[in-house]
Amino acid sequence: MSPPQDRGRAPSIRDVARLAEVSHQTVSRVLNDHPSIRPETRERVLQAMETLQYRPNRAARTLVTSRSNTIGVLAALSTTYGPATSIAAIEDAAREHGYHVNTANLADTSPAGIADAIEHLMLQAIEGLVVIAPQVRVFEVLAASSIGVPFVSLQSTGRRDHLALSVDQVTGARRATQHLIGLGHREIVHLAGPQDWIEAEARMRGFLEAIDDAELGLHPPILGDWTADFGYYAGSELVRRRDFTAVFAANDEMAIGLMHAFRDAGLDVPGDVSVVGFDDIPVAKHVAPTLTTVYQDFHEIGRRAVALLLNQVHGAERIEVEDIVPRLVVRGSTAPVAVRPAPSAR
Amino acid sequence: MSPPQDRGRAPSIRDVARLAEVSHQTVSRVLNDHPSIRPETRERVLQAMETLQYRPNRAARTLVTSRSNTIGVLAALSTTYGPATSIAAIEDAAREHGYHVNTANLADTSPAGIADAIEHLMLQAIEGLVVIAPQVRVFEVLAASSIGVPFVSLQSTGRRDHLALSVDQVTGARRATQHLIGLGHREIVHLAGPQDWIEAEARMRGFLEAIDDAELGLHPPILGDWTADFGYYAGSELVRRRDFTAVFAANDEMAIGLMHAFRDAGLDVPGDVSVVGFDDIPVAKHVAPTLTTVYQDFHEIGRRAVALLLNQVHGAERIEVEDIVPRLVVRGSTAPVAVRPAPSAR
DNA sequence: GATCCGAATGTGCACGTTCACATCCACTGT
DNA sequence: ACAGTGGATGTGAACGTGCACATTCGGATC
Known part of the structure; x- marks a missing residue:
């Protein structure tokens, strides 16, 4: 006893x-x-x-087998819903496989900051790396530092030096834009993410493709930083022009900030302007008006990333991963375009 | 070359x-x-x-020094803004001190699930543990499994077997409630968090204290689950009663869901009902109406947790930590109580 | 000039585990 | 009866590092 x-x-x-x-x-x-x-x-x-x-004693085991049973996660913007959800999923999946997860946050995205985070992870003798910081720069630094372990990106980067999940962001963005076009909108603005983000680039490409297919005129996209605050700022600038009837924001936070600015300016959403977001964060369906957006299954993305990575770590043959295609969720922030000019019709 | x-x-x-x-x-x-x-x-x-x-080779070093330079994080609900932000801060701070962070997610909060997560972390030979899953149960399991390393809770639990940051949630909640009382509200409902969460309990206590101080009648609190969806559900139930003029929700997500339900029922916020949230998530200031809430510095909380824990790990004398007091942020979701009955005054 | 001292460096072992190889034993087939 | 087989177990070395202890050497002290 x-x-x-x-x-x-x-x-x-x-x-x-x-x-x-x-x-x-x-x-x-x-x-x-x-x-x-x-x-x-x-x-x-x-x-x-x-x-x-x-x-x-894991240390002793690791020493002799030189297998740490640990994977690393390199994450940017991990405080937002999408990355946070994927990280949680990665942890769950890794645990199921007996793996531990070691996360390094990308506080700043300077090459030095990136290299520092990678160096930190490498000290830990990780067996593989999941990159949730899909910025072009990150992959450049990764390539340059030849970390010697396989790594997987949550988005397709076009590079050949690592595995990548293919979440078809392009199609998701295209569907969102087509939805607006289908409602009769012809003057559509895209509020994009930071240019060096792979996701931002893919979403913009989807937008551009849809605009192009419909042979519409192109409004120069606004480059944002994913935050609701920036969405508000961009919205305040946009209302001065009033040469558009719809906005496709690259994520929900910016869309919400955008709607706030429109509201402050006396513009009705969706009466005067339609807004579409991306990600379908949990509050998207509760804001006013409820937000039309593109749903992404972040949890599934995280799970697949781990499956892909561990498969590679264990030297098995390359498994095929089918695309994850995001799904359009139509809610209250989009409506058929009003007979113009309609701003006073409120 | x-x-x-x-x-x-x-x-x-x-x-x-x-x-x-x-x-x-x-x-x-x-x-x-x-x-x-x-x-x-x-x-x-x-x-x-x-x-x-x-x-x-970290494994070799760990083996001989029996110091792993790793701390564990036990987190629940890590996909939401607050915990995610604190986790990121913990990682940054740990990295500064040369420490690695190993996170385990609490997918389910059954005792078995908790024990499993703890066991997983213990296999990793962590030197200390930060608990961001401030549920009473978690601490019971922790106590029972005598993990043998110091751990720190992000909220004061009243227990003596570990360190705790003291974020004064009680005061934060009290101020939120007093704000409503100051606006003339006398019929205030509290939409609380899950009962076994320490934070939920503290916020409810602050609410009760304020109600008591003002000698107001007490509406039985509604027990929620932190989600916006539950907020909506609770709101739908509440509108049937209409025996209140203000609601204090235990977090912003629930508050946002709540406002959605009120809107759907034709109730104006803040005209008919005032709503206060808690946490000040980034979208809080952009939703319609902008949400009055209580700001918490999650980043600072994370930093302090690491400081406290590493101090303990290195056997230094106990350092004093001053309370972090959340700050009330008044926005557009609260207004003086209308002359009743006012539902038709919209 | 013998002695002592501390700075700078070297030697061997220990940490807890797995791996390669050896050993023992019961059972099989001829 | 005997070699052969394979299951069940044991023996010793190795993994890469840090610690305790030894050694060397130049200079200060008397």
Whole structure:
């Protein structure tokens, strides 16, 4: 009943062996599910482990096998819903596979900051890396520092030096834009993400393709920074021009800021202006008006990233990953274009 | 110019020693900034490291020093803004101190799920633990599994077996409620968080204290789950009663869902009902109406948690941490109570 | 000039685990 | 009866690092 006296040192495999009256190697075999071990021996060993409160020492195991059972996550903007959800999914999936996750945040996106984060992760002897900071720069730095472990990007980057999930952001963005076009909008502005983000670029491309297909005139996209505050700022600038009837924002936060600015300027959404977002964050369906957006399954993305990465780590043959296609969710922020000029029709 | 031929094994301290023509111990001393090493020797060693692209093997170091330089984070609801921000701050701060962070997500909050997550972290030989899952249960399981490393909670739990930051949620909630009372509201409902969350409990206590101080009648609080969807559901139920003029929601997401339900029911916020949230998530200032809420500095909370924990890990004397007091941010979702009955005054 | 001192460096072992190889034993086939 | 087989277990080395302890050496002290 009384806890075993600990002499300041955690019990090792040899302590267990002594108690179970076997060799340390037998204990190791029990730990690693070696096939040829007699059930009753195994039982005895397990018993001894229980008694001693034995926990395997990962450092020792890693040292000898040179497998750390750890994957790294390099994340930017991890405080926002999308990345945070994917990170959580990655952790869950990794845990299921017996892997640990080590996250490094990209506080600033300067090459030095990126290199620092990567260096930090490499010190940890990770076996693979998931990159949730899909900025072009990050991949350049990664390529330059030849980290020597496989890595996977959550978005297709076009590069050949790593694995990539293919979430078809282009199609998602195109559908969003086509939705607006289908409602009769012909003057559509795109509030894009930062230019060096792969996602931002893909969404803009989808937008441009749709505009092009419909042979509409192109309004120069506004380059934002993903934040609601920027959305508000961009909206304030836009209302001065009033030469558009719809805006496609590259994410929901910016869309929400945008709608705020329109509201402040006395513009009705969707009466005067339609707005579409991207991501479908949990509040999107509750804001006023409810936000038409493009749903992304961040959880599934995280899971697949881990599957892909571990597959590569274990040297298995390349598995095929089907595209994840985001889904348009139509809500209250979009409506057929009003007979113009309609601003006073409110 | 050509990369050094690697024989499939990473260079060790001994390889560096050979190249620099010193003993492996000298290399070790350079690595650990030992004082008595001749500058020119150090230079030679550093040179050799550079040439070989040497990286210290953390597993070996951990094995011999039994210090893993890793802290664990046990997080629930890590996809939402508050926890995600704190986690990011924890990572940044830990990195500054040369520590790695290992996160385990609490997918489900059953005792088994909790124990599983803790077990997973313990396998990693963490030196300390930050708990961002301030549910009573979690601390019970932690106490029961006697993990043997110090841990810190982001909220004061009242327990004595660990460190705790004291974010004064009670005061924050009280101020929010007093704000409503100051506006003349006398029938205030509290939409609370899950009962077993320490934060939820503290916020409810602040609410109750304020109600009590003002000698107002008490509406039974509604127990929610933090989500905007629940907020909407609760709001739909509430509009049937119409026996209140203000609601204090335990977080912003629920408040936003709540406002959605009120809007759908034709109730004006803040004309008919005032709403206050908690946390000040980034979209709070952009929703319609802009949300009065209580600001929490999640980043600072994360930083302090790491400072506190590492201080404890290194066995220093207990440092004093001053309270973090959340700040009320008044926006457009609260207004003086209307002369009742006012529902038709819209 | 013998002695002592501290700075600079080297030697061997220990950390806890797995791997390669060896050993023991019961059973099989001839 | 004997070699052969394979299951169950044991033995010793190795992984890469830091620690305790030894050694060397130049200069200060008397």
